[in-house]
Amino acid sequence: MITNVLILFATSLAWSTSYLFISGAKEIPPITATxxxxAIAAVVILPGVRYALRRPLMQPLRVRAWVPVVMGLTAIALPNLSVVIAEHRITPGLAAVLGTTVPVTTFLLTTFVTRETPFSPLRLLGVPLAVLGLITFVGWHHLANHTDELFSMLIMMSGGVVFALNGIFVARQSKDLDKYALTAWTILFGAIALFLAAFAIEQPLETDYSGTVWALAGEGVLGMGLAYLGYYLLVARAGANFASLYAFLVPPLGALGSALVLDEPVTSGHSLGVFLVLCGMVLMSRQPQRARLDVVSGSTPS
Structure with a gap:
């Protein structure tokens, strides 16, 4: 159990540092940076899945090759690009808190669209509570007077919505696919799509990378590659429910890391905002009483 907790913390820390690395690559055009x-993440995760996790890589391509191609756009390229674009104007700490857009959107979609998540008023209360926490973190006055930051926030949140929609797509289309190998190919196809866009819109071969190599390598190796490997290692050892707890650790770790590394001031509004966001996420993940009784009795909900 202690090992699983350590892996969970290390994975969450890796994901939270992602926002710091991205902030160090602002001088590079966003598509090229992403x-x-x-691409660096793909170099890490492909051999990691094959040799560290010992999973056969070709299974998803043989069964349904179009799935990782679509996911390369909806799970990797667009969501990651939205974060890179947003961090040209927002802080890494705020970006870490904004990452909660994914669980909030997923909850709403699975509750009211796919009906996979049981509805309860208490769980629904978590949504406005999380939104209130986000607004508290940023500050009402700051939002009203910095429309450029608000626009960047909306860009990142839209990427989170795309990622949440992708999650529902994956649940329906990849039940018979190896999730580890699928993730590896998804990252590779995402890199290919991003490079095609970069060559079409930007000029990656003429870009000066000298001052940002550390940020690109850190994000590719740690923030994406090792973070994904850690997550799936945790899924294999402790199950998906335990692994999903990373979502509760990333916002506070991201905000704390941003304050420590970049010397950003930590206000009472920041602390209260993170607290409210976490409370909202706890409510959304709360299992309804009837479902708990069904689990205890060994029956399934009707």
Missing amino acids: AMMT
Whole structure:
């Protein structure tokens, strides 16, 4: 159990540092920066899945090759690009808190669209509570007077919505696919899509990478590659429910890391905002009383 907790913390820390690395690559055009980070991650995760996790890589391509191609766009390219674009104007700490857009959107979609998540008023209360926490973190006055930051926040949140939609897509289309190998190919296809866009829109071969190599490598190796490997290692050891707890650790770790590394001031609004966001996520993940009784009695909900 202690080992699983350590893996959970290390994975969450890796994911939270992602926002710091991205902030160090602001001098590079966004599509090019995202493509470089994702390509480095692919170099890490492909052999990691094959040799560290000992999973056969070709299974998803033989069964349903179009799934990782689509996921390369919806799970990797667009969501990651939205974060890189947003961090040109928002802090890494705020970006870490904004990452909660994914669980919030997923909860709403699975509750009211796919009906996979049981509805309860208490769980629904978690949504406005998380939104209130986000607004508290940023500050009402700051939002009203910095429309450029608000626009960047909306860009990142839209990427989170795309990622949440992808999650529902994956649940329906990849039940018979190896999740480890699928993730590896998804990152590779995401990198390919980003490089095609970079060559079409930007000029990656003429970009000066000298001052950002550490940020690109850090994000590719740690923030994406090792973070994904850690997550799936945790799924294999402790199950998906335990692994999903990373979502509760990333916002506070990201905000704390941003304050420590970049000397950003930590206000009472920041602390209260993170607390409210976490409370909202706890409520959304709360299992309804009837479902708990069904689990205890060994029956399934009707």
